[in-house]
Structures are given as C-alpha cells and as structure tokens.
Amino acid sequence: MNAENNFIIESSPHLHHPDSTARIMLDVIIALIPAGIWGIFVFGFRAVAVLAVSIIGAVLGEYLMNKVFKRFTLSDFTAVLTGLLVGYNMPPAVPLFIPFVASLFAIIIVKWTFGGLGNNWMNPALGGRLFVFFSWTGMMTKWSAPCTKAFPDAIGGASPLGFVKTGMMDFTGSVSGPVEYMHQQGYPLNGYMDLFLGNCSGCIGEVSALLLIIGGLYLLYRKVITWEIPVCYLVSFSLFIWIFGGLKFNGNLFTGDVLFNLLSGGLMLGAIFMATDMVTSPLTSKGQIIFGIGCGFLTFLIRVYGSFPEGVSLAIVLMNMVVPLIDKFSHPRVFGVEPAKKGAKK
C-alpha cells in the first residue's frame, strides 16, 4: 500500500467548465457598465451618489444577513449586482435614503427571507424598486433633464412615457401617435434617435437603449443569457403595441408606435437584464419563451391600459410568480420515452 501521496479521491466528473456563479455575476456587471457611465454623464454627479448608496445598501444588507445565517456569500458578487440594478432603476434626483431602503428591502426581504441566493421567487432589485415606488411614488417619478439638452420649465424633466401618459389623460385634440403629441406640446425630443442613444430623461441606467443592447450582446456572447427571454419579450411587446397601441391616439388597429415604446422607459433594461435573472426565470428554453411572451403582454397591458406610464417592473414580477408553474409544464422529454399521448394524462 502506498500511502505517501495525497491524491484527491472524489466521484467523477473530474473536469469542470470554467464558469462560476461569481464569474456570471461579474459578466452581468461588466455588461451594465457602459449604460451606467452614460447615465452618470447625462445626469451628473448626483447619479454617482445614487449608484453608490444603492450598492452600499445592498452589500450592507447581504453582510447583515450573512451574520444572521452564519454564511459568507459576499464573494459571489450577487449583492453588488442587485445594488447596481436598484441604482439603475432610480431617477437621478431621488433623495438618497430611497435607494438605500430599496436595496435593503431587496436583499433582506426579497432575497434572504426566502433563503438567500437561488431561493427567492422575485427578482430582488425589482422587488426593492417596487417597494419604494409604491411607498414614495411622488419622489420616484420626479425626473431630471439630461445635461445634453434644455427642457422648457413647463415640462421640467418629465420622462417621455410619463409625459405622454399624463398628457393624454385630458387631451382632446387629435394626434397620430406619441411622438407627434410630444412635438405639439413642445417636448424637446429629436425623433427616435434621442431615445435610442439615451438623450432623454428617465432612470439612471435605462436611458440608453443602444448601450443596453451592447451589454446584452456581450451577455449573449458570454452565454450568460440566452436569446429566448429578451427576444420573446421584445417581440411580443412590439406585436401587442403595434396591434392595439394606436387605439388611444387615432382609434385604429395596427397603428401603434412600436419604436417609441421599445426605446423608451425601462424596457431594454428590463428585457435584457432583469427578466433574464436566472433565479427567477424558467429553466428550459420552452419555458423561457412562454415567460418572455408573458412579460411582453403584461408590459403592454400596464403601459397602455394601466394607470402607470411604466409597466416593466410589475410585468416581470408578475411573471416571476408563475415561473414554478411554467417549469412544471415545460420540462424536457426524457430520452427514449415517448411523449404521453393526448387524453392519456390524468
């Protein structure tokens, strides 16, 4: 018997894919950086403070819960990511206690009361955002104008979606769509390009559709996310908007302004970074397609028929709730087992 060596004894497999939880989270953070830098550029130092407070809140929450549960999970970067996402979902002028509360709520209530990473059923960052949104709605909808253009005083910094929604409530004139309405009312929007590049007001991290898409492509390249959720989300949303979105303006089907709706608000941030959260989305490709379509439909419903201008956070959280059900009915077929015939099911 040779007992001098210290060879590891364990069950196979003996090789492992280089990806790890921390690496995945780091990739998402990397993918978010360009949009964040743009947010800081257009909204100034105030945005840095909001992001910093959000991250500090999340890391502090994670640290406290680590103490309580006697585990160490700070090194997986999930808390940093949650904090960053909370910050991205804040209006730049928000009082600093709000992102702090949102991050603490996200980590302590949404994530850890269910057992920490992997056990929460709701996207923590969205849970935190919704909590503060409904608690301090006024402060959460006070926008600031980007530094790149001047806004008339009467408009303030209103976000494109909010401006159209509030305005259309008691509007009696006739316009063909949101963009024409904004022109009529003197909102300084230079066509779709401003929305695409992020030359408009909104939450810190959501304004630049372009940079968010670039981040999404990076995640696809790194195989952190797959195409199903973002593509199905955006496509189903676009379809519903195209079919029914025009009803509010000129009363015709198939006249909705798809581009305006795709590029404004938190849709890109939500579809690429929030709905794709692994923990709170379905496991299989089939399930993810259903999930994406559901998110798109609910976002459309809330944006067009709801009382809020924005529906992304609520839509995703509502779909989070049905994920266990989707998973149950979208499991893969077992090799060598014929799919059960119709009617044979109990």
Next chain:
Amino acid sequence: MKSLETFSKGGVHPGDNKALSNKIAIRSLGVKSTLIIPMSQHIGAPAECLVNVGDEVKEGMLIGKSAGFVSANIYCSAAGVVKEIKDIYLASGMKVKAVVIETSGEQEAVKYEESDWQQLSPKEIIDKVAAAGIVGMGGATFPVHVKYMVPPDAKVDALVINGVECEPYLTADHRLMLEKGEQLITGMRIIAKAIGAPRICIGIEENKPDAIKNLEELIAKNGGGIEVHPLMMKYPQGDEKQLLKAILNKEIPSGKLPIAIGGVVSNVGTVNAVYEAVVLNKPLYERVVTVTGRGVKNPGNFIIKVGTRVGDVIEECGGFTDDAVKLIMGGPMMGFTFCDLDTPVIKGTSGILVLSAAEAKKSTRTACLSCGRCLKACPTGLQPTKMFKKISMEKYADALKLNLLDCKECGCCAFVCPANIPLVQGFRLGKRMAPKPPKKG
C-alpha cells in the same frame, strides 16, 4: 460544408486535450517484475481462480475460468510464479480476489499465427470470443460474447463501431484506428458475421481527421461495405444511446438494450481484441492504454499487460510532475480516482490520467442559480437540479418519479454547473438509497 451528424439533445464540450498524446505511436510497455491480476475485471460473476501459490504460469495461460453465463475468462499476461493470492481494491472501489505473479522479467513474447476466420460459423466465432475472455473495452467491461448472442426474436440491422472516444484526453482508440486499421476492418467483418449484421457503421468524431481518412482509404482498398460516419465533437457521444441516435437516428427506449432498435455497438478496442482472438487465437491479456494528463511527465499510448501496477506505468512515463493532484483510471468525465499505486491495469482500463492542479480546478460551490444549464446539458432530458433537490431532502421516491434511473451518470450536469453542485454525484447516492422497484414476475 456538409453538417456533421451528432445526437440532438444535450451534451457538453470539454476541452479535448488529446494533443498531449495523439501523435505518440503505441509502444509496448514490456513485462514488469510484478503482475496483480484480478479475477473480476468484468460485469457479472467473478472468474474461478485456477492457480495456487507457487504454481508456475505462462503468458496466455488460463488462470481464471468464467463462472457463469455473464462472466469472462482471465488469462495470465506473462510467465512467472504465483506469489500470493489476495484481496485487492480496484480503482472503482470494488474489492476483488487477485493473483499476484512474480514474473521472470523481460521475456520473449509468445508468437501467434494468423488463421482463416472465413471458415468459422457465427457460433464458432462467438465461442472463440467467449474463450478469449473479451469484455467491452470502452470501460463498460460487459462480457462481449453475451452481447453477440442475439436473442432469436431480435433482428440486427447494423453493427455500429464506436470510434468516438468522446472522453477528453484519451487517445488509445485514435491510435488503434491509425496504426491497426486493417486489423480493425477484419475485426468488424468478423463481428458482423457473428451477429448477422447486414450493415456496418463506424462513428468517429471530427477531432480525429487522420483516423477518418485512414479508415476510409483502407475500407475502399478492402472491398468497401463499411460506412465511416464523421461525427460532430460532443460528449457523451460514445454512449450507446447517443451513438445510435447520431448514426441510425433512432432512440433506444428507456430501460432497453440497443438490440431493441436493431443495433449492436462495439468499441474499437473490443474490435481489436476480437480480431486477435479469432484470427490470431490470442486471448485478451493486454490492451492499449493512454497514459496522459499534465500531472505525468511523458504522456503516451502503450500496450500494457493486464495486471501491471499503475506505479510501474507512471515510472515508465517519467513519473509524476510536482503539481499532480489527481490520479484517475479511465477518462476525466467518468473515470475513477484512486491513490494506491499498486492498483493494476485491467481489461477495461482505457486510460490512466494524472491531472495537475490547474486541470482539476473547479468553481466555488454556491447555491443553485436555477440557470437551467444542467437541463440543457443532460443528454437524457432529465431535470438534474430538481432531482438533486429531492435527493438532498432524502425524498428518493420523488427522485425516481423524475426518471432518476434513466441517468447514465455521464457527468454533463456537474461539469456545466456554475455553482459546482455535485449533481451526478448526488444521483449515484440517490440510486443507492432509492427504494428498489418490485421485481417483475
């Protein structure tokens, strides 16, 4: 470019690392001073030991007699004297009786003459295969003659030869296909005759273009009739189920054998052994083994006698490097770790792999992210994350309902898991702990 065949569901792409040894020609490792020959190197009943301490033995002498329908003969691999008969542990952890032989050192190898196999009937071929003690050499070690005895109510459509070698690092089959192509072709024809297969296919992954080319040329020269199927690289394509799906595009029903869809699968190493047994009348007591990994100084492919100590093999390869951390019998995806250098090479040893610390690196374990990668990787279409949760809660019956028994333990799930959860390891436990199904009949 024509897209290559492969299986449709799941699978992973670990780095193949075959460049460490795929250019190195096979050479004989020779006879070492001690041989430790286990009496059970196969699935089924252990062979009955025919020798006693002090007996003189010769190369090619029967020392273990097949002890049942599913069992296999064991032959002595070199001349010497039986020093001891004792229980040892194989790399798999199985405790078996073994004959320890002190050899007379370097000796002249026994010469075998070619004989005409064409005269043999299918039954005579199978008898010769059974007598030679041949088992599945891809690692399954199922006695091959049992597999070749096709049940009377079954029909063989195709003999499918497994030249996939989908386990990373291993190159023994690759070298065989390059160096012993003609023998292999004859071996395939012999097996096809024995089982009555009208069609012969061989599947080879695209990372072995030289082997594909070599066999295609030799087959053309040899009268054709054998289809070479280049396959896309994907683990676990060497599994019977995945291989038949890739080549015949048929699924073996859950719980059934390949014959259920008219297929019989044999590994390249097995074909070589069949050739030697039937044409040369040489029993199985040595095989080609890849010794590789960055934990061993000089990797290579060797003909190694069954019973040779792993310690002697490693010494022949220049010894361990300083950062060797894992010693594995077989490939890195399904092989067994061990630490005893007295562990012998057996009939099913396709490789001896020594991994360096960098190669054996795994991610930090975290909670499950529900990323779904294990579901996408599973070639069987199982839900590893769900099954693992059931097993960790000791709900074994629930895990069975999720088709736990269909898991072939290929390890794709644990390989891809970013949270490094020991999924397949848990399933092995689950299978042991699960309530046994009531016996039929």
